[in-house]
Amino acid sequence: MSDLSIEERVKRIIVNQLNVNEEQVVPTAHFLNDLGADSLDTVELVMAFEEEFKAELQGKEIPETDAEKLMTVGDINAYITSKM
Amino acid sequence: MQRSRLANSYKFLHFDRFVFPMKLTFENRIALVTGAGRGIGRAIAEHLAAEGAMVICVSKNADSCGAVADAINQSGGKAQALAVDVADKVAVAAACEALLTEHTCIDILVNNAGITKDNLLIRMSEEDWDLVLTTNLSSVFYWTKGLIRPMTKKRFGRIINISSVVGLIGNAGQANYAAAKAGLLGYTKTLAREFASRAITANVVAPGFTATDMTAGLSPEVMEMAKKTIPLGRMGEAADIARIVTYLASEESGYITGQVFSVDGGMVM
Numbered sequence: 008m009s010d011l012s013i014e015e016r017v018k019r020i021i022v023n024q025l026n027v028n029e030e031q032v033v034p035t036a037h038f039l040n041d042l043g044a045d046s047l048d049t050v051e052l053v054m055a056f057e058e059e060f061k062a063e064l065q066g067k068e069i070p071e072t073d074a075e076k077l078m079t080v081g082d083i084n085a086y087i088t089s090k091m
Numbered sequence: 092m093q094r095s096r097l098a099n100s101y102k103f104l105h106f107d108r109f110v111f112p113m114k115l116t117f118e119n120r121i122a123l124v125t126g127a128g129r130g131i132g133r134a135i136a137e138h139l140a141a142e143g144a145m146v147i148c149v150s151k152n153a154d155s156c157g158a159v160a161d162a163i164n165q166s167g168g169k170a171q172a173l174a175v176d177v178a179d180k181v182a183v184a185a186a187c188e189a190l191l192t193e194h195t196c197i198d199i200l201v202n203n204a205g206i207t208k209d210n211l212l213i214r215m216s217e218e219d220w221d222l223v224l225t226t227n228l229s230s231v232f233y234w235t236k237g238l239i240r241p242m243t244k245k246r247f248g249r250i251i252n253i254s255s256v257v258g259l260i261g262n263a264g265q266a267n268y269a270a271a272k273a274g275l276l277g278y279t280k281t282l283a284r285e286f287a288s289r290a291i292t293a294n295v296v297a298p299g300f301t302a303t304d305m306t307a308g309l310s311p312e313v314m315e316m317a318k319k320t321i322p323l324g325r326m327g328e329a330a331d332i333a334r335i336v337t338y339l340a341s342e343e344s345g346y347i348t349g350q351v352f353s354v355d356g357g358m359v360m
């Protein structure tokens with residue numbers, strides 16, 4: 008849909024959802040420890056990723072068991088890429 | 092224009108600020124009420140619709156929720172009927188998914204459906220225990236799970252769970268019902284804490300003896316006995332419950348969460 012890379016789309020969502028600066032959204036950044044997310048934020052992030060990457064995820068939800076492990080920006084990038 | 096005229100007519104109250112009569116805000120709100128086919132649930136659905144909410148009326152039986160939705164639509168309100176057995180988790184999950192495809196967000200959830208299967212503990216069967224716990228308590232978990240995500244996204248939500256005076260003080264012959272209704276208190280207070288950061292409120296209304304089909308079967312002697320325990324000396328009406336539920340569902344109640352409201356003529360103080 009867009010010319011943006013996976014990493015850029017992930018970054019855009021995180022900036023919007025967590026109200027953080029782009030510079031903070033580095034691959035090692037941890038949602039809870041570095042980006043000020045609370046546990047509900049992480050649930051909402053996953054929902055936002057599901058929506059943004061509907062095509063890549065074949066319209067499927069990210070299972071809870073996978074979602075639990077997606078704690079850093081890099082985790083998300085790798086996860087979405089692995090599903091393509 | 093409208094506002095200033097209203098304000099003028101209220102000036103005689105001599106407040107130092109204008110005080111407007113309470114007209115509750117339900118603009119573009121969608122509510123779902125379980126057990127809306129009759130009794131308290133029906134009254135709640137009608138009151139919410141009268142304030143302007145679109146109401147999805149759920150009951151087990153398509154005829155009863157259909158009749159209520161028709162009556163609301165005919166009187167100028169907006170309603171839809173939805174026949175679902177709230178104790179069937181698969182059916183509830185499917186219903187929630189379909190609803191969210193159609194409406195994106197259900198803003199107000201009123202868990203009112205409930206049953207009794209009374210017996211002294213010694214004679215209470217495991218089936219009756221399970222049925223009452225599933226219908227009156229687990230169902231509330233199923234509906235919340237199914238509808239909460241869009242509420243968190245929207246940063247708005249109202250959840251009102253209908254408990255009972257019996258959940259507060261117990262009642263001989265109702266161990267299953269009392270357990271389920273008391274369970275709702277801890278459940279609702281936890282929701283209130285978990286979702287407060289998303290401006291979703293969760294509250295309990297605990298009716299006392301209310302004149303509905305559920306109590307119509309009681310013998311005149313039991314009714315007389317019951318009335319003696321009610322300081323206000325009469326049974327409640329479904330509308331008594333519906334009015335506070337409507338307030339708790341409105342925009343205006345946004346600073347109230349995790350509370351239990353007894354509407355029981357003073358039985359519990």
Ligand SMILES: NC(=O)c1ccc[n+]([C@@H]2O[C@H](COP(=O)([O-])OP(=O)(O)OC[C@H]3O[C@@H](n4cnc5c(N)ncnc54)[C@H](O)[C@@H]3O)[C@@H](O)[C@H]2O)c1
Pocket residue numbers: 125126127128129130131132149150151152155175176177178203204205206226253254255256297298299300301302303304305306
């Ligand atoms: N009437 C009272 O005195 C009283 C007192 C305290 C609490 N309550 C509570 O208020 C609520 C409403 O009571 P009421 O007196 O209006 O009851 P009611 O029996 O008149 O109506 C109950 C409604 O729930 C629906 N329902 C029951 N089981 C269902 C299921 N499995 N799936 C879908 N719908 C189902 C029925 O179809 C009906 O429309 C109940 O939770 C009840 O426990 C009632």
